[in-house]
Amino acid sequence: MTHNQIARPTRIQHYSRLSYDKMMNHFIELEEKGMINRSSSVGLVSITSKGRKFIKQYDELINLIETAAYRDKDLAALVEMYSVPTK
Numbered sequence: 001m002t003h004n005q006i007a008r009p010t011r012i013q014h015y016s017r018l019s020y021d022k023m024m025n026h027f028i029e030l031e032e033k034g035m036i037n038r039s040s041s042v043g044l045v046s047i048t049s050k051g052r053k054f055i056k057q058y059d060e061l062i063n064l065i066e067t068a069a070y071r072d073k074d075l076a077a078l079v080e081m082y083s084v085p086t087k
Helices: 009-016 020-032 049-082
Strands: 036-039 044-047
Touching (some): 009 020, 020 036, 044 049
């Protein structure tokens, strides 16, 4: 399910590889937090604007962490390259 789609729970379950019970527990929590809407009449799940905002912020955080890890790795290599050997 992309950020703007509506999907059936079965599709989400296959994509997430969660058991049905665990997925339903997550659905309940996400719905209580206003991140998703579930239509009981047709069984569809959609992401709310609050959920999309969370996904955007989460993606930005992951990108920041990956960038920092990459810089730290480069910095460690530079320090090792220019360090003075000790006796």
